[in-house]
Amino acid sequence: xxxxxxxxxxxxxxxxxxxxxxxxxxxxxxxxxxxxxxxxxxxxxxxxxxxxxxxxxxxxxxxxxxxxxxxxxxxxxxxxxxxxxxxxxxxxxxxxxxxxxxxxxxxxxxxxxxxxxxxxxxxxxxxxxxxxxxxxxxxxxxxxxxxxxxxxxxxxxxxxxxxxxxxxxxxxxxxxxxxxxxxxxxxxxxxxxxxxxxxxxxxxxxxxxxxxxxxxxxxxxxxxxxxxxxxxxxxxxxxxxxxxxxxxxxxxxxxxxxxxxxxxxxxxxxxxxxxxxxxxxxxxxxxxxxxxxxxxxxxxxxxxxxxxxxxxxxxxxxxxxxxxxxxxxxxxxxxxxxxxxxxxxxxxxxxxxxxxxxx
Amino acid sequence: xxxxxxxxxxxxxxxxxxxxxxxxxxxxxxxxxxxxxxxxxxxxxxxxxxxxxxxxxxxxxxxxxxxxxxxxxxxxxxxxxxxxxxxxxxxxxxxxxxxxxxxxxxxxxxxxxxxxxxxxxxxxxxxxxxxxxxxxxxxxxxxxxxxxxxxxxxxxxxxxxxxxxxxxxxxxxxxxxxxxxxxxxxxxxxxxxxxxxxxxxxxxxxxxxxxxxxxxxxxxxxxxxxxxxxxxxxxxxxxxxxxxxxxxxxxxxxxxxxxxxxxxxxxxxxxxxxxxxxxxxxxxxxxxxxxxxxxxxxxxxxxxxxxxxxxxxxxxxxxxxxxxxxxxxxxxxxxxxxxxxxxxxxxxxxxxxxxxxxx
Numbered sequence: 190x191x192x193x194x195x196x197x198x199x200x201x202x203x204x205x206x207x208x209x210x211x212x213x214x215x216x217x218x219x220x221x222x223x224x225x226x227x228x229x230x231x232x233x234x235x236x237x238x239x240x241x242x243x244x245x246x247x248x249x250x251x252x253x254x255x256x257x258x259x260x261x262x263x264x265x266x267x268x269x270x271x272x273x274x275x276x277x278x279x280x281x282x283x284x285x286x287x288x289x290x291x292x293x294x295x296x297x298x299x300x301x302x303x304x305x306x307x308x309x310x311x312x313x314x315x316x317x318x319x320x321x322x323x324x325x326x327x328x329x330x331x332x333x334x335x336x337x338x339x340x341x342x343x344x345x346x347x348x349x350x351x352x353x354x355x356x357x358x359x360x361x362x363x364x365x366x367x368x369x370x371x372x373x374x375x376x377x378x379x380x381x382x383x384x385x386x387x388x389x390x391x392x393x394x395x396x397x398x399x400x401x402x403x404x405x406x407x408x409x410x411x412x413x414x415x416x417x418x419x420x421x422x423x424x425x426x427x428x429x430x431x432x433x434x435x436x437x438x439x440x441x442x443x444x445x446x447x448x449x450x451x452x453x454x455x456x457x458x459x460x461x462x463x464x465x466x467x468x469x470x471x472x473x474x475x476x477x478x479x480x481x482x483x484x485x486x487x488x489x490x491x492x493x494x495x496x497x498x499x500x501x502x503x504x505x506x507x508x509x510x511x512x513x514x515x516x517x518x519x520x521x522x523x524x525x526x527x528x529x530x531x532x533x534x535x536x537x538x539x540x541x542x543x544x545x546x547x548x
Numbered sequence: 549x550x551x552x553x554x555x556x557x558x559x560x561x562x563x564x565x566x567x568x569x570x571x572x573x574x575x576x577x578x579x580x581x582x583x584x585x586x587x588x589x590x591x592x593x594x595x596x597x598x599x600x601x602x603x604x605x606x607x608x609x610x611x612x613x614x615x616x617x618x619x620x621x622x623x624x625x626x627x628x629x630x631x632x633x634x635x636x637x638x639x640x641x642x643x644x645x646x647x648x649x650x651x652x653x654x655x656x657x658x659x660x661x662x663x664x665x666x667x668x669x670x671x672x673x674x675x676x677x678x679x680x681x682x683x684x685x686x687x688x689x690x691x692x693x694x695x696x697x698x699x700x701x702x703x704x705x706x707x708x709x710x711x712x713x714x715x716x717x718x719x720x721x722x723x724x725x726x727x728x729x730x731x732x733x734x735x736x737x738x739x740x741x742x743x744x745x746x747x748x749x750x751x752x753x754x755x756x757x758x759x760x761x762x763x764x765x766x767x768x769x770x771x772x773x774x775x776x777x778x779x780x781x782x783x784x785x786x787x788x789x790x791x792x793x794x795x796x797x798x799x800x801x802x803x804x805x806x807x808x809x810x811x812x813x814x815x816x817x818x819x820x821x822x823x824x825x826x827x828x829x830x831x832x833x834x835x836x837x838x839x840x841x842x843x844x845x846x847x848x849x850x851x852x853x854x855x856x857x858x859x860x861x862x863x864x865x866x867x868x869x870x871x872x873x874x875x876x877x878x879x880x881x882x883x884x885x886x887x888x889x890x891x892x893x894x895x896x897x898x899x900x901x902x903x904x905x906x907x
Contacts, residue, residue, distance in 0.1 A: 190576075190579055190580075190581045191576075191581065192575060192576055192581055192582065193581030193582060195581070195582050195586050197586065197587070197588040197591070198588070199588075199786065200585060200586060200587060200588060200589060200786065200789050201586060202582070202586050203583060203585065203586055205575070208574055208575050208583055209574075209575070211574060212571050212574035212575060215567055215568075215570055215571035215574065216551060216564070216567050216568070216571060217549075217550075217551055220549055221549075222549045222550065222551055222552035222554070222867070222869060223551065223552060223554050223561070223869070224562060224567055226559060226562065226747075226748040226749075226794070227554050227556065227559060227560060227561050227562055228556070228559060229556040229557070229558075229559060229870055230559060230749070232556070232870070262621035262622045262623065262626070262750065262788075263621045263622055263626075263769075263771055263772070263785065264621065264771065264785035264786055265785075266770075266771050266784065266785035266786075267621070267622075267769055267771045267772070267785060269769070270767075270768075270769030270770070270771075271769060274769075298769065298770060301766070301767045301768070301769070301770075302767060382785075382786060384786055384789075388585075389585040389788070389789065389790045390585075390589070390786045390787060390788050390789050390790070391621065391750045391787075391788030391789075391790070391791055407660070408629075408660050408661060409629075409660070410622075410626055410628070410629030410630060410633075410657065410660070411625075411629070411657060411660075412622055412623065412625050412626045412629075413622070413626070425625065426622065426623035426624075426625035426626060426741075427558065427559065427623055427625075427741060427743055427749045428749060428750075429621075429748070429749050429750030429788060429791065430559050430743075430748065430749050430750075431748045431749070431750070431790075431791070431794075432750055432788065432790070432791070435585070435790075508581070510581060510582070511588055511591070
């Protein structure tokens with residue numbers, strides 16, 4: 190078949206032009222005589238790729254000079270444990286805000302390292318809202334306050350940076366990084382797996398304020414110690430070179446789109462279109478409070494779940510794939526990251542209206 | 549330029565046919581409508597890729613049924629710490645054989661986790677030999693005995709499996725896995741980064757006997773706990789999906805070459821040719837005891853190191869790249885992994901003879 194509209198939550202759709210460039214360069218990158226994946230990570234060609242990767246990310250997110258940028262392995266999931274190991278700095282508590290499945294995982298793993306204080310939770314209403322910042326119980330003895338800026342499964346997204354009441358702020362931005370501007374200077378640490386808005390799976394970006402580097406617990410594997418990786422340019426172990434290259438291509442694509450502010454406008458347009466169609470229907474509904482609905486992940490259910498199978502089959506027949514919701518919440522989910530073109534959202538909107546009309 | 553012969557120690561040369569297949573499938577894998585890197589790791593297409601990856605590796609290495617196969621992140625370097633964390637099982641010592649730079653790194657990182665007993669070392673002769681197995685001082689209170697089956701930097705390779713005198717045997721096979729048959733049943737654990745003989749950087753293969761699974765220390769990040777990853781098919785965190793696919797393509801290529809025994813014959817032929825040219829010259833020399841010379845990494849020095857620069861420049865002019873030796877040993881190094889065709893070794897042999905004739 191031809192290429193479809195792929196609404197997968199991650200790994201997820203790439204800009205087609207990025208795939209085309211990677212395809213063209215697969216056997217030989219520029220005039221190097223070799224594929225990027227065959228290059229020594231210490232060689233002159235890959236060094237150029239690595240330097241551009243970091244400088245493009247710094248430019249796109251306007252990362253201040255007193256922040257280090259790391260490209261690690263193990264996914265955001267590894268950071269759930271590695272962040273406390275790196276930055277607790279002798280403290281025994283960290284605060285967490287629980288706004289969905291990914292917050293819960295971060296809390297669960299943090300419990301292996303320290304006391305994880307839940308400062309606020311929306312579990313009482315099935316993670317359909319974000320507790321008012323003023324109500325958060327922030328323990329001043331905690332090393333940091335952690336929140337998940339976008340909940341991929343529950344479709345809830347922070348629309349502003351919360352007040353950490355002086356605590357170091359840490360955020361898992363895996364599913365909305367680079368989709369909207371963010372003032373990095375508010376954070377002690379930002380981390381994100383790359384497989385949603387930045388490229389393929391296999392790289393974890395950690396943006397960390399330099400005063401938080403060098404505090405790791407004893408016995409930490411050196412490749413997961415921020416200080417060691419800072420010192421080695423994220424090459425203490427052999428980096429996932431081809432993945433770095435692909436992330437770099439996505440960043441260059443994003444710059445060509447006009448950067449983060451420009452893509453945010455397109456993301457707003459796409460999200461508004463899709464939520465409007467859902468809200469105006471009687472067949473579909475989204476349970477999330479309107480003010481905190483995710484622009485990236487749009488879960489929706491059909492009022493008659495007996496229609497789910499037919500919906501998914503008809504969607505695929507129309508070239509719309511990976512719309513099945515996460516097993517923990519059921520229904521449908523459309524992930525509409527940066528790389529999803531507006532035409533894909535338009536096609537989905539048309540399809541869901543047409544499906545309602547005929548069912 | 550056209551594609552060169554790339555003697556990089558890793559990441560390293562791919563079979564060209566694998567790159568061609570990856571190129572052809574870049575925008576759409578089979579009839580899926582998407583690139584492999586865009587696929588959900590939980591979806592039906594990627595599940596097929598993951599299953600074939602494991603079954604092909606099991607077939608190529610004849611891995612017994614009582615061994616688990618994991619595809620992790622962090623590189624072999626991460627395993628230097630994670631192996632003791634996973635399998636010390638309350639013991640406080642592990643034995644290590646020191647045969648070169650990579651053994652030393654493994655020992656260094658193990659010291660963060662336990663007492664690392666050096667059972668044997670060839671440091672006295674600059675890592676140019678392997679101490680006689682009978683002389684090894686193996687501490688029976690140790691949890692395991694670790695050795696590096698091929699030293700990428702020093703060019704020393706074990707030609708047989710050492711006697712661990714009853715201890716669990718652990719081996720870092722990063723730079724010679726799949727280059728020769730190995731009886732997996734002798735080992736408690738085998739690990740290898742993929743970026744030399746198996747594919748791109750970004751995947752770490754761990755082959756572990758099932759009785760060693762489930763012993764991890766408390767506070768271990770779940771994504772690095774073998775038991776958790778066994779339970780989740782190496783998908784506790786989002787795996788490096790495209791890297792898995794590329795490793796899978798390399799394994800299928802290896803099967804098409806006739807498997808490990810067939811590639812071993814070619815590897816012997818290539819290595820013999822190159823060492824013969826070095827040994828028959830007066831300009832070049834390799835310091836390693838002949839019986840343990842590596843078939844994968846052939847370091848050699850020029851008797852006049854003032855010629856190094858001219859050698860490297862002339863080599864590149866002849867399409868022979870990445871021959872510079874590791875900075876810690878100097879001179880030259882030709883890495884001739886499975887994917888290096890015999891024609892590449894022939895071209896290198898011709899070149900080094902010609903360079904000697906004219907210098």
